[in-house]
Amino acid sequence: MTLIAGLRAASYGVPFQPVGGVHGSDLARINGWQTVTDPYGSGQEVYVIPAIRPDVAIIHVNEIDEEGNARVYGSPFWDHPLTRAAKRVLVTAERRVPTDTLRKQPELTLVPGFMVEAVAIVPRGAWPGSMHPLYEIDYAAVEAYMKDEPGVLEAHLAAAPEARRTVNSQF
């Protein structure tokens, strides 16, 4: 929530963002978060979170066209605030579709192409995570990756869908 507030400040182009709550949390002390008193006279003291402006946001989407217009089916989780706050946006996508497909339902486009710097078509690119509605979380792969043993990282990378296929960039 305070992270979203920081991203929002960056999206809005302002140095900080007021946020509800936080009172009583040691996180304010550790992070040096300050409060401001409502300048319009309610007397409320509100925490303000400094802007968080990521250098790069990388998101994975369902479909993208050749202009970089990126469509997400289902829940966008953090994609909206993240792509608005970052200086640069990179997108990986399950597949490429014609722009005319996106024109039919523009409300499904989460990021317009003019905001996107580069794209790659990476089928099953969210693995071992899920991609609604195409595939679910690969819990077995996640569990194998969590083992603190030699060779685990190498085995995980070798099992990734993009490692088992030759990827042709279409852009």
Added chain:
Amino acid sequence: MWTPFSYLVVNLARQIRPDEIAFSGVNSTLPMLACLLAKRAYDFRFIYINVAGGVEPVPKKIPHSSSDPAIVEGSPAIFANEDFYDLCARGRLDLVFLGCAQVDAEGRTNVSVIGSWHNPKVRLPGGGGAAVMLPTAKRVVTWRTEHSPRTLVDKLDFVTAAGNMAAVVTPIALFQRDAGKNGRFVLESWNPQVTLNEVAQRTGFKFDASGATPTPAMTRREHQALLDLDPEGEFAAEVRA
């Protein structure tokens, strides 16, 4: 006969009240199951929303992760992260289930660090919005699968969040807290498979037990709903005694 799993899920579900908007977050499989159980076992209406963006979801298969997009399935609307945080901040979330590593007698939580911040013994995942949600939700309920003096503590290593904590559920007890009184947890009820003395021994803070009663047994409908949600006992196996 309670198992640690059934005691946790059913007693979490029993915290939901008619007409509430209830929310479950990340790493919150037990509250997710509790909300889905309440939909099946209780006749009253309430709204269930979750961290994946689900609003009144009707999932065909229950995911093991409470942030799996599968828990959005069947939703007539998607309510993204910034939406439910804002809903909470403006005072419209009635009941929020928030996890913790440690909880103290005043219902403050630590999800940040064991040991000191700058020299940690264990670095924990962090609050995930707890610092905003605990003080702004109308009521917050937490849970621990381990009931011990290191989880229900006299003093937190770090205060991640403080505010409107209303209850904590463990495999052996349900504590409730009224911020209007002295703000400390009181024992509401305990699992009759253990003694009251054991609850006190395993709790790191002192508490009033004068009004406590043994937890009422599972109803037939609660039991059936639990069987429907976890027919193979996979979720139950994830909660150790």
